[in-house]
Amino acid sequence: MKIIVPMAGRGSRLRPHTLTTPKPLVKIAGKPIVHRLVEDLAAMSDEKLEEIAFVIGDFGEIVEKELVEIAESLGAKGTIYYQDEPLGTAHAILCAGDSMDGNIIVAFADTLFKADFAIDKFEDGIIYTQKVEDPSAFGVVKLDNDGIITDFVEKPSEFVSDQAIIGIYYFKEGEKLRDELQYLVDNNIMNDGEYQLTGALENLKAKGARLKPGTVDEWLDCGNKDAIVNTNQRYLTYIQDQELVHESAVLDNVVLISPVYVGENTVIKNAVVGPYVSVGKNTNIENSVVQNSIVQEDTDIRKVNIENSVVGNHVVYTGRSKDLSIGDFTSVRE
Template identity: 65%
Template sequence: MKIIVPMAGMGKRMRPHTLTVPKPLIPIAGKPIVQRLVEDIARVCGEPVEEVAFIVGRFGSAVEKSLVAIAESVGAKGTIYYQDEPLGTAHAILCAKPSLSGPLVVAFADTLFKADFTLDSSVPGTIWVQKVADPKPFGVVKLNEKGQITDFVEKPETFVSDLAIIGIYYFQDGDYLRDELQYLLDNDIKDKGEYQLTNALENMKNKGTIFVPGQVTEWLDCGNKDATVFTNQRYLEYLKERGEKLVAASAKITNSVIIEPVYIGENAVIINSVVGPHVSLSGSAIVEDSRLSNSIVQTAAVVRHANVANSMVGNNATLIGQPSDLSLGDFNTLRV
């Protein structure tokens, strides 16, 4: 089994945090979004993962090394490919053309999920979906009476279905997928100005490929600050249910109250504070004389004399004062 992870987008809705790091490397419960995603897919695959291929922008060697390490952490080889132009989902996947063979999962790196199933590799294809209130921003599917997918529609302007594609796909035959993606580019077949994966899926379905919908217990979005903070909240609850250890032994907690679930990273320092619930505090962060809830505080950040909720504080940022809802980027200082 292979995992293909397109993640070349600029993450504009997550600025200022994505000015210094790619969005998929923002931490959720102490680990980068993309690492959580790869680990979750490896958990449900039911067979060893041999390769994880990441399609990235020009993020630099440090980011690429961290991605290879994520692949190695699940026992797989890590491979890096580049998408230099944002030409659509089909184009992004095809950038990993040498790795598109055999059974594989394609997973776009701005979503997480909670699921209690093992992937059924006996079916030709599985498209994971979730019901949504407003399907217009998504690709959606329609089903027949057998529960098989009959239509793929990209960002419908009028209602056709409320089953949104969440960005995770299983293909039994990666070579077949590769050829269908290449067909779109060779014939300049676009939808809304881009090469779309849904067009390739539609062509495959018309040739007789049976796709079935996959269901997740919960779909967690990381598209903007508020969505990412909420995803962190739900993921902490999920990890607590699984019984995972979330507080590092090296963390120094003095005269403080910790309200679970929280993640506290290596060498974090908490003094005279209340932390939690739903706080992720990355390694070497410092919290003093403060109240934190429902927030993400990243590596080596400092929070003093503050009441912080529904917030993200970036790497090496410093916050001193009283704001209660903020998004403070890396290396910034805010005094109120």
């Protein structure tokens, strides 16, 4: 089994945090979004995970090293590919064409999910979906009476289905998908100026591939500040039976309201923290109340009362009560 992770997008809706950190490396409950994604995907298959191929932009050597280490932590080879231009989903996946053979999972690194099932590796393809209230904002699949996908409809103006495509796909033969992606590029078949994955899926279906929907229990968005705070809350709920406070953390006169994640070498004094708070490593919190928030690494906050907030890395923040989103390397003092 191989996993292909296109992640070259800019993450503009999550700014200012993505100005300095690629969105898939923003941390949720102490781990990057992409790390949590590939962990969950690996758990869905009973086959050995051979390789994780990351398709990135110009993220730099430090990010590339971190991605390879994420793959290696799961016992897989980490491979880096580049998408130099934003030419659409099909183009992004095709950038990893050299890794597309045999059983593959394609997963876009801007969403997380929770599910309790194993991949049926004998299916030609599985398109993972989630039931939504307003299908007009999503790409959806239409099914026949046997539960086989007959159509892919992008943001339907009239109701055709409420099964939204969440950006996770399984293919029994990755090389067949690669060939259809290459066909789109070679013949310049574009939609709104981009090569779209749905075009390749339509071609696979027309050639006899049986594509079935797979449903997840919960689909977690990481697109903006409020969404990522909610995803952090849900993830902490999922993993609250694990040890979430690092043994090197120093807690002095602190009330922790579970679930709370506290990273290594963090110091918290005279504070109430939680519920649903993640605090990154090497961070200092004093004389504060922090609820339902993410505080990233190497940050110092004092005399604050924050809720529903994201505080970035290397932030100094003192003396305000807010619902906020503060990017990296920011100082705010009252």
